[in-house]
Amino acid sequence: MSVPPAGFEVLPVDGIGEVRPGDDLAALITTAAPWLVDGDILVVTSKIVSKAEGQLVDVPLEEPAREAAREAVLRAETSRVVARRGATQIVQTHHGFVLASAGIDASNVEPTRLVLLPKDPDASARWLRDELRERFGLHVAVIVTDTMGRPWRMGLTDVAIGAAGIDALTDYRGVLDVHGNELQLTQMAVVDELAAAADLVKGKTGQVPVAVVRGLPIRPDGHGQGAAPLIRGADADLFSLGTAEAVAKGLRTAAAIRDTPPLTFPELPAPVAAAERAERLLLVWAPAGDLRRAMEAGMEVQRIRAGLAADGVASEWLEADQVDLSGVDIPEGGMPLGVLAVGRGSLPSL
């Protein structure tokens, strides 16, 4: 059996223990890993960065106060809601990352606290890298990671949310393969692959929040641009919204198609025969003989129904002669055209 060629190693950093606000991460890491050498890549779970930086929020232990507090924290960390289903909220954070619950985590922390992401993970990575160089004479790269779900595939993977001393992307644009073809792929997310590799020794129960990758190149100098180049803006993203949210946006767009003035219809005060179980009943009418207003009423009804469908509310159109309108006030000179029963019927499916 011959010797394999040089590759790289991924080494766990054991014994860091619980990290508390104000703790000196550089000292904790170098004490736990006195074997660090120049050129190592430190891959640090964002949770211990957040804890050291005091990015913690106290929350009540009991429901419903706990959930309300969590919701408030989530809103504060969110720049844009990307998708929702049940209790799951996938949002874009102020950093620009798209993460379930904005990366807010209740694990590996006292039950009365939530851990937020670091305020500026690239700055955290730069700070730690500088500390290690200035105080410990170590020239390393630093990656700050979080755990992320992804569309289309089950299971989570670790990704980079901050970096210093290593470039986030490897650029293959213009590179030729051995056949002389220009490579179709463009950029590999190297720091995400490093984050994923490091997770394989870190695990998720909190005992190993740091791993070291040894044997891969780092920047010879300078912090580089951090993890920011990994952020794909919503405009450049084919998946900037959840499917349900985008379908709703399409319905709202349909409700906004108009070149005629808006009309409002009076609400019937009480259920009328043949229209039970509706949440609301709108009386649709037009002035007698006014074909144009009748047509505009039809347009408006259709817009209202699209808007209701966007909110997941079904509606049903009831012809004037299907509904018992006796006792209903019809505006003077008006002819009833029908009744829109809100909350009845079923949504169209495609």
Place this chain on the structure above:
Amino acid sequence: MSVPPAGFEVLPVDGIGEVRPGDDLAALITTAAPWLVDGDILVVTSKIVSKAEGQLVDVPLEEPAREAAREAVLRAETSRVVARRGATQIVQTHHGFVLASAGIDASNVEPTRLVLLPKDPDASARWLRDELRERFGLHVAVIVTDTMGRPWRMGLTDVAIGAAGIDALTDYRGVLDVHGNELQLTQMAVVDELAAAADLVKGKTGQVPVAVVRGLPIRPDGHGQGAAPLIRGADADLFSLGTAEAVAKGLRTAAAIRDTPPLTFPELPAPVAAAERAERLLLVWAPAGDLRRAMEAGMEVQRIRAGLAADGVASEWLEADQVDLSGVDIPEGGMPLGVLAVGRGSLPSL
């Protein structure tokens, strides 16, 4: 400097060279890596698996025949189009993976050929694992990888599309952290993280299509369920469609909201004054005095406009008195209500 604790290594397999249909992958790999040992995880780029299995398609060198052939191959590999923008098509393959261009690749192959994904990458992984055990006495795990883009983040990463002898997901459900909290995350996509780690030594120019991960656990026996558990069905996916496709679906849904019978409107044969530059002009009318039909016409116009918007076609409503209808045949007994100018105006934006 003390000694680091045991982690794992990622080792490149150099010297495999060009793989051709019918090549014996097990022999190629063991010859290039005589240093393989029991417990190693072989991470194999799908391209060499495809080449050995003859998953190649001949395509013309010259456009437009080349692009037409590529389109035909893509259609054959696609079970569902997820998103499109310009030349980019993200599709779900027959395997269930969501990949740009169905994973079809024109790099690292002769310019006259395209490489498809292996027909059944889990079966390929099992086959290779069995060969290595039966013929070479090696008890290893095998992961077959492809390179994949993802929403929200720039850059590509390698992921697993086939596996044998290792479980795709690590299940943390019910596991407690040191604080006694149940972990919020559920399952880590271990084989994707291994694929990502291996890519860091494989690179993309084709010279290193295999890497070995040494020092992490594999299944003691059995192939396991392969990479199939990584596939998230469209029903369970908050991002089963591209945003633009889902918005269009919402508009089509709006166009399908109806409880009244469909109406069709006659097309005006030629441009009329004040409605130039329209692609088509529909004359919207109702029988004189028929308020109900006028209202239904309004509903139908609104549906037509939503359907047009779903296809990215704007429309504009022109009142009957805005348009010069002299010389236009109005159906007998009909009153013109207006003209729908298809392809004029602008789409509503939200």
